[in-house]
Amino acid sequence: MKSWISFPKVEGTASRQAHVRLPAGTYEREMGREGFFGPATQMHHAHPPTGWTSFDGPLRPRAFDLNNIDRIPSQIPGCPLEAPALMGNGATQVRLWRFKGKMDHLVRNADGDDLLFFHQGGGHLYCDYGHLEVREGDYVVLPRNTCWRLETDEAVMVLMVEATGDAYKLPHKGLVGTHAIFDPAVLDVPSLDDAFQAQKHERETLVRVRKRGQLCAMTYPFNPLDAVGWHGDLAPVRLNWRDIRPLMSHRYHLPPSAHTTWAAGRFIVCTFVPRPIESDPEALKLPYYHSNEDYDEVLFYHRGQFFSRDNIHPGMVTYHPSGFPHGPHPKAYEVAQKFERKETDEVAVMIDTRDPLDVYPAMEGVEWGGYADSWKVK
Numbered sequence: 001m002k003s004w005i006s007f008p009k010v011e012g013t014a015s016r017q018a019h020v021r022l023p024a025g026t027y028e029r030e031m032g033r034e035g036f037f038g039p040a041t042q043m044h045h046a047h048p049p050t051g052w053t054s055f056d057g058p059l060r061p062r063a064f065d066l067n068n069i070d071r072i073p074s075q076i077p078g079c080p081l082e083a084p085a086l087m088g089n090g091a092t093q094v095r096l097w098r099f100k101g102k103m104d105h106l107v108r109n110a111d112g113d114d115l116l117f118f119h120q121g122g123g124h125l126y127c128d129y130g131h132l133e134v135r136e137g138d139y140v141v142l143p144r145n146t147c148w149r150l151e152t153d154e155a156v157m158v159l160m161v162e163a164t165g166d167a168y169k170l171p172h173k174g175l176v177g178t179h180a181i182f183d184p185a186v187l188d189v190p191s192l193d194d195a196f197q198a199q200k201h202e203r204e205t206l207v208r209v210r211k212r213g214q215l216c217a218m219t220y221p222f223n224p225l226d227a228v229g230w231h232g233d234l235a236p237v238r239l240n241w242r243d244i245r246p247l248m249s250h251r252y253h254l255p256p257s258a259h260t261t262w263a264a265g266r267f268i269v270c271t272f273v274p275r276p277i278e279s280d281p282e283a284l285k286l287p288y289y290h291s292n293e294d295y296d297e298v299l300f301y302h303r304g305q306f307f308s309r310d311n312i313h314p315g316m317v318t319y320h321p322s323g324f325p326h327g328p329h330p331k332a333y334e335v336a337q338k339f340e341r342k343e344t345d346e347v348a349v350m351i352d353t354r355d356p357l358d359v360y361p362a363m364e365g366v367e368w369g370g371y372a373d374s375w376k377v378k
Helices: 194-198 331-337 371-375
Strands: 027-032 040-045 062-065 087-088 094-100 106-109 112-120 123-127 131-133 138-143 148-164 205-211 214-220 236-239 260-263 267-272 289-292 296-303 314-320 346-353
Touching: 062 371, 094 346, 112 296, 123 194, 131 138, 131 194, 138 260
Parallel strands: 027 289, 106 205
Antiparallel strands: 027 040, 062 314, 087 094, 094 148, 106 148, 112 138, 112 148, 123 131, 123 148, 138 236, 205 214, 260 267, 267 346, 296 314, 296 346
């Protein structure tokens, strides 16, 4: 346990409870450490912390429309190992994979666990452990070096998040217990069902493997997905966002970390799903301005209207590097505080990384160049 310097103190005009009963005419900004898990201070400002008139420099809030990323030619069409990399660092790589049809080869990622989020479409995933049907809104965690392929009758768009040299775990749920947010019993695993048995064959099969970022291939005279049984507690798992029951407080806006779905050593993945908006008239009704000084933030918008942003639609992704305050757009802030909406309808995936992210060339040409100016004082 870290021994942070701790001396809770109130100075000047400030509220006694974070995110509640803000002094009239002020804007709250949280300065926090360790991605909302560490010490924090709520500053009360006379002006919005994002009320800049210009924003210059290579590190800035950025937004991209992944719907417009062109397909990149692959040595073997439809290979998820060659999906374009969007951003990453030494602990994670974020990719976007589009596919339709029946993969004619198998793949293994030996660099780390893969988290697949099916933004559009679904199908049938076959792997070492059996058959798993997938649909829109599913997360699938694939343990490192799992051999798999996908069959689909419709086009799929999949966000892929690699835990490089690491593994995905469930977050610690503390006082609320293991059944909060989602009961582990709702996690599905592959089955050695009739569909899996039917895909077995003795024909030549190609297996592509990525290790240390390099691709290699192995050819077998049979289909390696030939398991006749297995036992243990390591296997792919599936979770749909509709099975997530978010933590809520009608009197206090919870930090994003309360919505953590998966945890790796150097980053977390959170899921924002529809929920009632805080009804206490003194409580903030949307994410507060914050300076998360230790983490970069990535948000992928899956569906609905994200209630703290304007001009954002499904399939877009925003990136907020640490070191700069960020928070709701001015119009969204005004609407939320009037309590004109009783519940949210957005579904979004957030990736908070402990290490700075690099944005890769695949994102060129799909950036909303005016995103940093969308908070500008008019």
